[in-house]
Amino acid sequence: MQRVHELVAQAAQDKPEGLAFINGDDRRISWGAFQSAVEDARDDLVRFGVGPGDRVVIVLENAIEVAAFYFAASHLDAAAVMVNARMSRPELDRIVAHSDPSAVMFATDVSASAAAHAEAFGATPCTGRYGAVALWAREGSVAEPVFESGEEQVALLLYTSGTTGHPKAAMLTHANMIAAGRASADVRGMREGDMTFLALPMSHIFGLVTVHAISLAQGSARLESVFDVARLYTALQEDVTLLPAVPQMHAHLFHYARAHDMPRYDRGLLRYVSSGGAPLDPVWKREAEEFYGQTLQNGYGLTESAAGICATRNAMGDPDTSVGEAMLGATIHIDLDAPGATPAEGIGEILVGGPQIMKGYFRDPEQTAATLTEEGLLRTGDLGRFDDQGRLHIAGRTKELIIRSGFNVYPVEVEAVLTEHPDVIIAGVVGRPVEGNEEVLAFVKAVPGSGLTEDALKDFLRARLTPYKRPERIIVADDLPAAPTGKILKAKLIETFQDRLG
Incomplete structure (x- = not known):
């Protein structure tokens, strides 16, 4: 084809x-x-x-x-x-x-x-x-x-x-x-008769690749325009066999089911459940597996790699919280010479190759050259290591990407919109881990005497940013921790304003 x-x-x-x-x-x-x-x-x-x-x-x-x-x-x-x-x-x-x-x-x-x-x-x-x-x-x-x-x-x-x-x-x-699509169908074991519940948006690579996998397997899918936990609950009783989702969708289902006297899923149709787009917490993983009676599989991928790079194929009860081994056709390399690497611990930047890797960035040869090596490997900007079973563990990020509810949030984009406000001098945006997710936090230096408030800035952002990009908290301050050059010291933002963040 x-x-x-x-x-x-x-x-x-x-x-x-x-x-x-x-x-x-x-x-x-x-x-x-x-x-x-x-x-x-x-x-x-x-x-x-x-x-x-x-x-x-x-x-x-x-x-x-x-x-x-x-x-x-x-x-x-x-x-x-x-x-x-x-x-x-x-x-x-x-x-x-x-x-x-x-x-x-x-x-x-x-x-x-x-x-x-x-x-x-x-x-x-x-x-x-x-x-x-x-x-x-x-x-x-x-x-x-x-x-x-x-x-x-x-x-x-x-x-x-x-x-x-x-x-x-x-x-x-x-x-x-x-x-x-082939790699996705392979790791999920897709077959004729499968029904996938797809609330993951087709504007996100995870959702769109799933549509390709379904087409290849000639299965079926419920295309949900918005996530509705009641619809998911009902669909699980009717026909759903595959459930790819982000942690927030799973969490909403657990609470909804318990409120309806269903402490665990027992219909017996579901045979594959995965969670992606956010780090996997071990306690939460056990809770999910107890609810579904199925292993919660994990994975890792980027838009630039057409989603899947690696995924787990774990048995029930395996405490593994890695993102698994390379998916069909993908190769994974660890660059121990990259910025942020810790060679003694085997941690370096994750580089990936294979037929899923993008051609480049549209009309942007400079960004393309910075992201793709001469050998065609994708520099992910993420740090990782292999365990003794060859499974990849994500150790951190070389870049500041925030993953909120499965969506990528780039701090500089949010900062650029914040600084459009006439009373904002400078802004810094960082992510903070919360249960099964990351939240977006913003810190702004206001014009002296402006009386700028958090609520006013949230109103300002409402018409300018997609909901998942909007900060959970915006701290308005007279000054922000900065280097002599004036560059915001983002690593010190949360520590500096911890008493106001709670």
């Missing part, structure tokens, strides 16, 4: 009546009907000016129509740009400007946020066998080169927000996404 849409074509040929997806509104579609939906989406993209080498921004929450337009872009050799509909307008504008698309699709029928963006853009309502969306044509887009090989042709742009505070989009090829 050279293109991702061939996965759908194969499933439609092999299992035309087989169930493909169930929307959050309980609409169902077979693989044969989904192939027709993809064809309708393709035709509408052509009507709105999309051609080979173009980009299509898809403003989404999980739905059948979103998957249809993603695969439709592949038909046209255009790259899909998957964007969370809950982004603020300034965030979306930056991505549209940077990705230079020829069209933007809004999943209006499943997302009030997407509908609001569509109205602001003046998008045109469209319907087809995919459902209902809105499309907006953009003039002046410059097409990228098109390649016959799936190893060269870009299928997807996913934004990581970048440590510079400016948009940075990983270019993932068709070969990357197909390889990542």
Whole structure:
């Protein structure tokens, strides 16, 4: 296979009546009907000016129509740009400007946020066998080169927000996404008849690669536009066999189930449960396994590696909290000469290779050269070590990335928005571990006499940042710990203001 849409074509040929997806509104579609939906989406993209080498921004929450337009872009050799509909307008504008698309699709029928963006853009309502969306044509887009090989042709742009505070989009090829889907299907043991509960957003690599795995396995998925614990609880009783999630989803389920007199899951359908996007706490892991009666598997990956680098395949009761061994096709190296390395303990920067590794960053050769070695290895910026069984353990980060509820938050991006406030002189943002997650903390130096408050800054951020990027606490101070150069000493922020943080 050279293109991702061939996965759908194969499933439609092999299992035309087989169930493909169930929307959050309980609409169902077979693989044969989904192939027709993809064809309708393709035709509408052509009507709105999309051609080979173009980009299509898809403003989404999980739905059948979103998957249809993603695969439709592949038909046209255009790259899909998957964007969370809950982004603020300034965030979306930056991505549209940077990705230079020829069209933007809004999943209006499943997302009030997407509908609001569509109205602001003046998008045109469209319907087809995919459902209902809105499309907006953009003039002046410059097409990228098109390649016959799936190893060269870009299928997807996913934004990581970048440590510079400016948009940075990983270019993932068709070969990357197909390889990542195979690795995901392999580690989960996906098979015909499996039903996956997918509340992980398709604007995140974890969620989108899962869609590829489902297509390869010709299984089925419940595409949830928003996470609803009651829907998960019900679905687990009905048909769900695979549950990939982030810790917060699992925790909500435990509390909900207990409130409904179900101390543990005992339906017997579930056979694979995983947790990703956040460090795995040993106590919490035991709690999860007691609830599900299944091993909670862990893993590690990045947007730039099309998600999966490694994953566990542990037996029930194994206390292991590593992120496991290399997944199908991936290779893992530890650079003991990297900044932050501790060679005596075997800790160094994690470098990864294999067919999942991105082509580079979109129209950003400098960032590409800084992230990919001459041998094509990806510098993850994370520190790790191998144990005596060859399993990878994450030791820390060489960069300041915060992972909140499974989403990446880059401090510089939040700092840049904070300093847009006229009463903020400088800002520092750091993460702090909390149970099964990380929280975002912000510290700002205010203009003397301004009377700036935490509540005022939170109101300021509400229209400018996606909810998961907004700080849990904002400490407003007359001064922040800094080096002689004026650079904020981030390592001292929490310690300095501990009495105010609690």
